[in-house]
Amino acid sequence: MMLVIFGIPGNITILCLLITKIRKVSSAILYCSLAVSDLFLLVSLIFKAHYHLHGNHWVLGEAACRVVTACFYGNLYCSALTLACIAVKRYMAVVHPFMYKRLPKVRCTAWVVLAIWGVFGASIVPELLVRQSFWVPQLNHTTCHDVMPLDSNSHAFLLFSNLILAVLCLLVPMVVTVVCFIQILRALNQSHHDWAMYIRSCSLVFTIFMVSFLPAGVLHFLHYVQLFVNGTESLYVYFNMAVCLCCLHACLDPFFFVLMSKSASSKLYLLTFKGKKLSISI
Template identity: 50%
Template sequence: MADLVSALLFCLLAIPTSQHDGHRTRSGNDTALPKTFRGSVYKVNHTTQLPDQLHPDAAPQLYVDLDGPVTAYTKGVLSTWVIPSAYILAMLVGIPSNAYILAFLRVKLRSKSLSSVVLCLNLAFSDLLLLLSLALRVHYHLNANNWIFGEISCRVITALFYGNVYCSAQTIACISLKRYLAVVKPFLYRRMAKTTLAVGTCLVVWFLFGVAAVPELLVRQSYYITQLKKTMCHDVLPLEENSHSLLVPYRLMLFFLGFLLPFSICMFAHTAVVYHLRQSASDWRPYIRASTLVFIIFMVCFLPSGILHIAHYIHLFSSGDDRLYVYYRLAVCLCCFHSCLDPFLSMLLSKTADSELQFIGLHRSPQRSTVT
């Protein structure tokens, strides 16, 4: 009888200990209670991570809603044919043309218009990096949106892509501002240390490139989508997790600094330049047409992606609607086409400037300033 009582007491004492241990084990296991996330592309219903001891090399898993747009996007013709075809076309045109511009402008480094050469070199180099970063993205889309190159390469490609898109837009804004000063403020323009300012401007642009790229390098970009049985790079992210939650305000900040501000500068500069040239007694129609063409192409290439970028996040966090991301990815292709068109636009503007077009100041001073 004494032995039976002792056994019962031992069992009663053991029950709280086993319950405490069991609770501790479940809370430490990431697969116990799947959480709900909103990805940057699609609404992610559940997420879980496989135990490290079972799959040490496996990417973390995300569960998605198969009734949402994720399945249609992954298997559809848009992401598996249209987008990679656009990237391939941009690379075939843009890589050799930007490489030619880099080689061509190196010859003019000792010319009088050194500041313009520096800015154009910066633009060509940024565009070339952007286009080169598309190679792995092309394979990713042609491989049914399945990333096979590992997490590090996914982070690097994502950072290079977004960093160089904003870098190109900011450089174009600097070139537009420079031409605005040459036309509207010719006396101030002549007194400026143009080459020093151009080099300093390029350094600031590349600093902003780092601001845009580094955060993308610090967070995981690739996740294994369980239902689709593939690893997706950057397209599905758990933005409600602490590790990714700051990406949303960060990307909205980039929208204002990397797109809205350069676009506003280009629009103001172009409008002011055209207005002042039309007030002149000389015929500036060739330059006005060239400048207008450059601005229209900039607007067509960057405006859709900028609008869809901000609209996507507004819809995502207001109503959970993430369908706009599909159209945003398509609009991003236009940014890549701008990178392959920049060399031809640079040559067009250089011809109009080299044809001895001289701009007259607002007060029609007898002194003239040449746009460089």
């Protein structure tokens, strides 16, 4: 619940700041998208916390179970994809400044964000179509998304969809972000300017990103592979712990936004081959 208490006000604050004090429209679009997805993720986390605190007993009905599950995982994927796009944007600005300078940044960013929310819309469809809650007589509880009959075609389809989404929307964005961060740090270390504070801040964000998303991405994939191959779920407890750890990022994103804004100027100045300076917004 601490994530919800700090995360929801933090993301609302960042949204208000971005809307009222826009400096760089392309960056504002990305951070607004991230804040919105984090907000939805944290709101759905309230219902999941209620479910687990009541001994994994769901009392809100089948429709609510589908909506909460779809919202939680859809926004988890959306956050990961948006963070990867932010990393790519910074990579282009630092490593390929001339190409980045020529890009129609606002238009490109708007299309990218629309594509991300399109993926979100597609990712929640299987969760909304397939039954999620089941009465378990042995436990005298109604579970939500925890117990599913593997002999059902609809649930086999849901399992396969989740496996594909874990790869495309968690593992792939994680790899992209890692590569971008490494290239950014390498380029800044080779710069003639003093970027020590920005490098330290960037390294901190990268470390927290890895701690949050690496276990979730790997265990997400392994858990669904295990279910798909032999129907066992020995990794379920670790899978849930990793997903909870991943939610930490939704709480910390507002603080990372402030940290990155304070630790770097709004312009990155690079020396061109003619000795002139090229300014790039990052």
